[in-house]
Amino acid sequence: MERRYLGATGMSVSATALGTANFGPPTNTDRAETVGMIRTAIEAGINVIDTSDGYGDGEVEMIVGEAIQDHRDDVVLATKFGAPFVDDPNRQGASPRWVRRAVEASLRRLRTDHIDLFQLARYDWNTGLDETLSALTDLQSAGLIRAFGHSSFPVEKIVEAQWVAERRGHARFATEQARYSILHRELETAVLPTAQRYGMGVLSYGPLANGWLSGRALAENLRAKFDPSMFDTTDPANARCAELVAELAKVAEAAGIPLPHMATAFTRTHPAITSVIIGPRTPHQLQDQIAASDLVLTDDLLDAIDAIVAPGTEVIPGDTSIYRTSPPSITDPAQRRRHGQRSSKT
Template sequence: MKRRILGGTGISVSEYALGAMMFGAWGNADPHGSVRMIHQALDAGINVVDTADVYSMGESEEIVGKALKGRRDDVVLATKGSSSMGGDPNHSGNSRRWLTRAVENSLRRLDTDHIDLYQVHRPDADTDIDETLSVLSDLVRAGKVRVIGHSTFPAEQIVEAQWTAERRGHIRFRTEQPPYSILARGVEAAVLPTAQRYGLGVLTWGPLSAGWLSGKYARPTDINLTEGSGRAALERHKFDPSVPGNARKLEALGELTKLADEAGLKLPHLAIAFVRAHPAVTSVIIGPRTSEHLEDLLASVNVELSTDVLDRIDEIVPPGTDLNRNDFYYTPPALIEASRRRR
């Protein structure tokens, strides 16, 4: 598997990263099977494992920690914090109070003395970015974290964080982790160019658009809104064909399936190769639930798309377009809370 350098950090990472969101109650409930899958990925040349404290409420991190026993030094271990880990509002966010505790909890669950890449999972409108960078810088200097990054940050907040780090003397963010797929191309407009401008490494998530590009769905009748458990059950609206954005995705899906067939490719292989082809992308996070799924995704590692195929994708889903805006997984608070828009 090819390697790339992560955002000028000197850290060599594989073009595919293993996402661990599906390890635990949210996906694969067999911890031993999940450990075997992690080993399968490492044996195939993947050297990045990405998880988060909130995935199955800590269970994913525990599984990853067990799997990396004896192999920790060969793995770039990434995790994330800031999502709610309980009913108390102080058990979430990007404050010094919470991130200090969140890192300690992650270190314990991962059974390691340091985290190679620690990422704030989402922006926090209630915490000054100076506060967040201050605590993360202290954690780096304490040796508990090597590199810091963020996930699903809009372009303007990426810029603000870079300027704040420079002006306040903080260690700066070196990576961004955005959602990116053929069906969710909004980050091409500003997020990816901004990441390139500041030399950030980019680890994308959701290349199969929550399963839309897995080859499983082609018609509205293929979508069973009653199936699934855990996190999938909470996000059935993302597959409801009556939602206008999902109807647009279904229309595009038919054309993409035809294009993949004409190119002699499986649809998920086409989808991942598309994401990997963007010059801003360092590594594509794949999130398999089963060993068979992982094996199939790994088979796409050498797929390269021709200019003609990429041009055809642009015709089906224009550059910078999110067919369903909710696929970005982050909505600015000003659009949610009326009190932020009214005096």
């Protein structure tokens, strides 16, 4: 398994990371099986385990904690906090109060005395970066976390966070976690170059584009059972996506490579990407993705992919995750409208 350094953290990590979003309810509720999958991944050389305090309402962190007990020194343990999995505004976001409570709760569930990478799951528009960075720096100084990062930050906030850390004397965000696939290439325009400029590590998720690149018939895709509209090809955008996937499948077939293997290898190719997070649901899917972990695509194959989906292209612009939320300037009309003033008359 190829190893790469995670930005400036000094931590050597596998180029493939195990994501746990498909463990626990509502996807795979067989706890023994998911514990076994984590241990299988570690034995195969995957040393990054990525989870979140919100997966399964904290249950997945407990699964991870159980699985790594005999492997803690071999694992770079990454978890996330701050996503709005509950309605209570004081149990989400990046306020110093919640940062401290979140890390303490994650440490208990993960059954460890430290977290290697503590990640803010999304930008918090209600808390100043100075406040968040101060709290995270204190956790790092206390030894509760080794490094911290963020996920799905707009590029301007990535830059602002680096500036605030330097100006205020805080430790800085060392990593970004972002969605990246052949069908989601918007990151190539600004986010990935910016991460490189600041020496940040990048963990990418969603290499199979929510199942579009899984190689399975759309009707068989598990996500279609939860949100049938996701693959409804009567929608023009989905119809176009299906056409592009069919073209990509032909390229993969001509190269003698399964489409999901080509899709995952594509994301590992970008020099800004440190580790690609895979999200298997079953042991079979895990073994299949491990088997492709060392696949390297040729320049000719990458050129063929670029010809189908151009660099910087976002094929499904409406496909957003829970972490990609619009700023208040977009969601709150009052921030775009001047009230209480008379209109001018000509």
